[in-house]
Amino acid sequence: MTTVSAIVLAGGKSSRMGKDKALIPIQGIPLLEKVCNVAKSCTDTIYIVTLWPDRYQNLQLPGCEFIQENLSNTQGPLVGFTQGLEKVKTEWVLLLACDLPNLRVEVLQDWVNRLDNVETENIACLVKNTQGWEPLCGFYRSHCLPLLLDFLNQGGRSFQEWLKLYPVAHLPLSEPDMLFNCNTPEDLQQFIAT
Ligand SMILES: Nc1nc2c(ncn2[C@@H]2O[C@H](COP(=O)(O)OP(=O)(O)OP(=O)(O)O)[C@@H](O)[C@H]2O)c(=O)[nH]1
Numbered sequence: 001m002t003t004v005s006a007i008v009l010a011g012g013k014s015s016r017m018g019k020d021k022a023l024i025p026i027q028g029i030p031l032l033e034k035v036c037n038v039a040k041s042c043t044d045t046i047y048i049v050t051l052w053p054d055r056y057q058n059l060q061l062p063g064c065e066f067i068q069e070n071l072s073n074t075q076g077p078l079v080g081f082t083q084g085l086e087k088v089k090t091e092w093v094l095l096l097a098c099d100l101p102n103l104r105v106e107v108l109q110d111w112v113n114r115l116d117n118v119e120t121e122n123i124a125c126l127v128k129n130t131q132g133w134e135p136l137c138g139f140y141r142s143h144c145l146p147l148l149l150d151f152l153n154q155g156g157r158s159f160q161e162w163l164k165l166y167p168v169a170h171l172p173l174s175e176p177d178m179l180f181n182c183n184t185p186e187d188l189q190q191f192i193a194t
């Protein structure tokens with residue numbers, strides 16, 4: 001089976017939520033912990049990229065390694081991903097946002113099993129929606145790092161724009177609510193109510 005690592009992004013400002021999304025308890029478990037638990041079903045190597053590892057010190061995150069972003073301010077998920085990718089030693093990396101309360105282990109494991117059959121030209125393997133790729137719940141080849149650095153050096157910061165430059169393979173998703181992400185207090189209320 002393909003070996004993968006995982007990168008969990010937890011360096012966003014949570015400005016729409018008004019408090020750190022990573023720490024919001026879902027059924028009593030902080031969201032970042034929940035996401036890392038799901039990532040654990042795919043790999044033993046999990047990197048959490050954040051500007052503030054101290055905040056997450058008391059979470060149950062066994063085996064997860066913090067990567068402290070060496071920036072004075074957040075630069076967005078593409079930059080956070082790049083900082084994580086610099087550590088990755090496996091061929092593929094699973095990238096996850098920290099605000100995905102609905103992730104399903106069986107779906108992610110099915111996706112991992114598909115990676116061996118992805119054509120080599122593809123730099124990533126992602127779900128597509130009507131607006132474009134879902135960049136924050138899917139797989140990237142670690143050798144895309146130089147391409148990503150080039151893009152950042154030219155001032156690019158958008159996942160969607162970067163992904164337009166290279167071939168990307170599709171991942172199937174029969175239940176799109178798995179990608180529901182909690183951005184606002186209303187999103188959270190909606191999630192808790194369902
Ligand atoms: N490491 C890192 N993660 C980031 C950065 N910006 C966003 N993220 C993460 O990327 C994911 C998606 O980001 P958003 O849903 O926009 O979250 P956010 O930026 O915290 O929220 P808003 O401030 O409301 O836009 C979340 O897991 C964030 O923690 C960043 O600069 N560095």
Ligand SMILES: [Mg+2]
Binds near residue numbers: 097182183
């Ligand atoms: Mg989000």
